Amino acid sequence: DSGVTQTPKHLITATGQRVTLRCSPRSGDLSVYWYQQSLDQGLQFLIQYYNGEERAKGNILERFSAQQFPDLHSELNLSSLELGDSALYFCASSKWSTGATTDTQYFGPGTRLTVL
Amino acid sequence: QQQVKQSPQSLIVQKGGISIINCAYENTAFDYFPWYQQFPGKGPALLIAIRPDVSEKKEGRFTISFNKSAKQFSLHIMDSQPGDSATYFCAASDEGSQGNLIFGKGTKLSVKP
Numbered sequence: 100d101s102g103v104t105q106t107p108k109h110l111i112t113a114t115g116q117r118v119t120l121r122c123s124p125r126s127g128d129l130s131v132y133w134y135q136q137s138l139d140q141g142l143q144f145l146i147q148y149y150n151g152e153e154r155a156k157g158n159i160l161e162r163f164s165a166q167q168f169p170d171l172h173s174e175l176n177l178s179s180l181e182l183g184d185s186a187l188y189f190c191a192s193s194k195w196s197t198g199a200t201t202d203t204q205y206f207g208p209g210t211r212l213t214v215l
Numbered sequence: 216q217q218q219v220k221q222s223p224q225s226l227i228v229q230k231g232g233i234s235i236i237n238c239a240y241e242n243t244a245f246d247y248f249p250w251y252q253q254f255p256g257k258g259p260a261l262l263i264a265i266r267p268d269v270s271e272k273k274e275g276r277f278t279i280s281f282n283k284s285a286k287q288f289s290l291h292i293m294d295s296q297p298g299d300s301a302t303y304f305c306a307a308s309d310e311g312s313q314g315n316l317i318f319g320k321g322t323k324l325s326v327k328p
Binding site: 101103130132134141142143144147155157189191193195202203204205206207208209 | 251261315319
């Protein structure tokens with residue numbers, strides 16, 4: 100158990116809908132990262148927050164957004180969903196935001212999103 | 216543009232054998248190279264990591280070999296066990312990217328008893 104929690108575990112929805120994925124980082128971790136894992140694209144970095152502020156953006160679509168709240172939990176919002184958005188979405192957390200070898204990213208169990 | 220190329224895509228090894236997974240990178244700014252292990256239905260978990268100032272790092276049965284000039288690094292699993300059957304991802308990052316990991320496509324390892 101990494102200490103990172105994600106809810107829900109599974110989500111099934113229809114095209115055009117909007118969903119929210121939730122992540123609680125490990126105790127004491129200030130950074131939250133969101134990744135998307137699909138069969139064809141592998142694991143791709145979406146966005147990172149550090150202590151409530153956006154730090155970096157990766158291959159995140161404009162239909163997707165995220166935020167980190169004062170209690171450090173984070174939510175990933177996916178809107179106008181398309182079939183191709185079906186994937187596993189992982190949240191990871193780390194203590195800082197340095198990329199140092201001591202700043203390990205710990206991954207949650209993921210949310211499996213299925214868009215029908 | 217795939218910045219970290221991983222091979223092979225899948226690997227079958229007999230119990231007790233050596234599993235070798237290779238990765239190559241393009242960005243010379245990368246300075247942190249972790250390997251993650253992922254079991255079905257679980258999130259990736261850090262296995263072992265290396266920085267480019269060393270050529271090898273060993274932790275138990277797992278060894279990373281790093282070749283800075285060739286921009287390549289590899290994971291060796293000695294005495295492979297059926298419990299090692301999982302998908303392995305190499306990754307890379309640099310401090311300038313706030314630690315965001317660029318992952319390889321993964322290698323599905325099956326260790327046969």
